[in-house]
Amino acid sequence: MVTGHSSESEFGDLHRRLFILRVGLLLVVALLGLRLWHLQIREGPYYRDLSENNRTRLVLLEPARGLIYDRHGVLLANNVPSFSLYVTLEDVKDRELLIQQLTDLLGLDPSLVRKKMTAKGSKLIPRKIKDRMTLHDATLVESHRLDMPGVMIQVESQRNYPGGVTAAHLLGYVGEISSDQLEKPEFLDLHQGSIVGQYGVEKSYDRHMRGMAGQKSVEVDALGHEKKASVVERPQAGNDLYLTIDVRLQKVAEDLLGAEQGAIVALDPNSGDILAMASRPGFDPNVLSRELTAKQWVEIVQDEGRPLNNRASQGQYPPGSTFKIPMAVAALETKTMSPSSTVFCNGGYQFGKRLYHDWKASGHGYVDLHNALVHSCDVYFYTIGQRMGIDVMAEFGKDFGLGKATGVELPSERAGIIPSTTWKQKAKNEQWLPGETISAAIGQGYVTVTPLQMASLVGTVANGGVNYRPRLVQAVMDRTSGNLQELPAVPRGKINAKPETFRVIKDALADVVTKGTATKAKSSIVTIGGKTGTAQVAALRTGPEENIPKKFRDHAWFVAFAPVESPKIAVAVLAEHMGHGGAAAAPLAKEVIETYMKLTPQIPAVTSDLSRGNRPGRSAKDS
């Protein structure tokens, strides 16, 4: 079969090569034997000791979560010590008996304890049964521990928010990792019982603040009682966050909203730094970071005021007349209008068979762009909208960052809608109707925005055209290296408009406050420019505001910046169901601005403060 000459010689070669294989086999096996000899004979006694004491349990040491400060180093979130109860199932002889003992002792829900004990996971690794125990409960368990093999009390740190409800939507809250989260790749190094951020910056910066768990080896005797413990690996505390907000301004903004539903966003127009972001109603993150009962959770989720909804970044509202700001920029830039050309307003705009009303039934007469903004003339904007067309309008709206998420470091930000012909085709599979352009021109119809987007928009106008990404986190402080990593301001884009255009608009906005629709925002200490808006909730209404049920009343908008000459703050206020922007929202914006102007000179910015090494002190328990 195989007879060729060359093959034959190779076949002969085979024997020499087989010899190599044999030698190789012996060598490799000898190496294995040597290794086993080393393990079993030389180190045998050591391993025998280990195996006899292999009643060693590894206990995870939870890391302290990074702290959160405001821009001036005021503590917003820290950790306080608390006790947790762990059970190592391997050491539990009678599970039902233990459940009985624990529930008798601590008044726990037996089905909950049973659920935690039967959850998937190693029997050797202690599992957390209860956290945030009182000192009393912890001592109670300690004193009965000999009757409960496998039970262990650990001192851990617990998240705490000293400010309670203040800035709750920004900070968010933490909670035990869910089984769904455990499956995700970003949580690979975590385990059942790990605490992770579930909302707010706690969630979006979880990776930074989480830290790394350490472990402790605990030797237990045959009955599962702890004999000796030694730390194998220290836990690494998470990194600290410095937010851009000024908690004093934040508190003022929240108090201004009071019991109403709404949002206030204040930011620095020159960097996009968020100075305050209030959303009402709020919640207490201390409550949510604890183990909630199902009933408590249902109550929060079903609350009609939707307290878990961050109205500043997640609430989508028609912008109403505040939308006239980007429309005015568009009109000047596309040369649809010159600053001096006028439109005649007789109180309505006829398009086809339909008459589009101005808010002022008697009309504004001849108005130029300046007066159209100052008095919020709808007919002027119906006209320019009609002339520019929806797609041109959409383009400018998008340049200002509307219709897309701003990229602020908060989970689940919403994008709002800037409609266009292609948008409608895609979203509704319908053609754009010319009449819809008219509604869109005054920020009604399909147009929706978030208060955060509007604050960013007015900031962009204030600084002369740079659209910064609103920023909530100013710096991350590395706990291991001590390095403070400052995050830079990120310009998202620049509005391609002449400086002249912004000057015209800003002049008009200043007059809105001094003699236009927002005189209630007029301040004696600072010049303010702004624009009111009223977002229709229900299309058809008759009679005076007071006669309408509150839930059908319009939303009030006011967006503003100050001082007009060199803007330092941009504000957007949205008050749900509060009627007209000028009456309801403008005074709130004024309060925020005045507060800020009074605050600023007193306290240096966080960066210079930090660079001098003058960092705020840590609470004693967190490192």
Next chain:
Amino acid sequence: MINRLTEHRGLDSFDIRYVALIVAILGIGVLSIYSVTHGHQSGTAPYYLKQLIWISLGAAAFLVMWASDYHHLARFAYPAYAVILLMLIFVLFEGRTSKGAQRWIALGPLNFQPSEFAKLVLILVLAHYYSKAPRVGWLQRVIVPGLLVLPGLLLILKQPDLGSGLSFVAVYAAMLLMVGVRSQALGFILLFSIMLFPFAWEGVWGSLHDYQRQRIMAFVDPGYDPAGKGYHALQSKIAIGSGELLGKGLYGGTQSQLKFLPEGHTDFVFAVFAEEWGFLGVLVLLTLFVALMWLSLEIASKAKDQLGALLAVGIVAMLCFCVVINIGMTAGMFPIVGIPLPLVSYGGSATIMTMASLGLLLNVKRKRLSLFY
């Protein structure tokens, strides 16, 4: 007359020493599986009983492979490889997943692992190739067979089954050694591998599942997460080491009995055995393995043609690789890659495949071919 001849022809290849070695190793396996799983199971049939069923099926496969003609088998090598590749593709989409790897095809109540059988088919393919193809130049010697190996290798790594993938490479390497790679070719392969290494590393490391990466990390850095991924390695070393010279005796392995050692009946069965029988027991088992492979190499050297010799060498290389890697990983010498100890670990596909391979090896020992030759 004819009957007598057939009988004689059969027996002249049937080596009772060889069979005795196999039976001895199988016995050690069943004993260890029984020891570590008895009393821990309820409901389904005990593992040791199921293993005995696999062994009976394996014995049947052994006899079939021994009785057939390996030349006939080699002729089916390519089609068989094609079928195996299709199965591996099927596994990728429809396979049953266990512990993060998608390796099994469910056949009613049974799970069948194509990658195990792929090893034997690959040996047939390479042996067949080398015994037929002209082998001048490195293209025919190295590249073409390398390309034959590649699709199977990639599909298996994708599952991912690092252990089986590496045994593919081992078989290929052993075959290369046997057909004789010239020094230039060796140099070329070396250079090529070095050049490819960064890409290959990226590819292999990137295709690994996280748990595999962590196991390798645990090996490189023994202190890495001892409660998690390093746990196997640590517990396995404690089990083996604490066996000392004489072992703790049957059922005496506290490590394994108390379930400190996971997967004691499958990949870590060696640690169970080593704990219970000590270094002396380990020496006996190693000797049995060496003797088996020694006899197999004997068969290779006395094979009457190249195909036979190459088949034998391929099978020995595969067995040797599995034994060394498995014992090495339980003893903390290598990262944990998930490879069973041949004839000892619990498992249907592996047991049947290994026994079939050994049957084929014994087949090579025949001096004369069948009646119809």
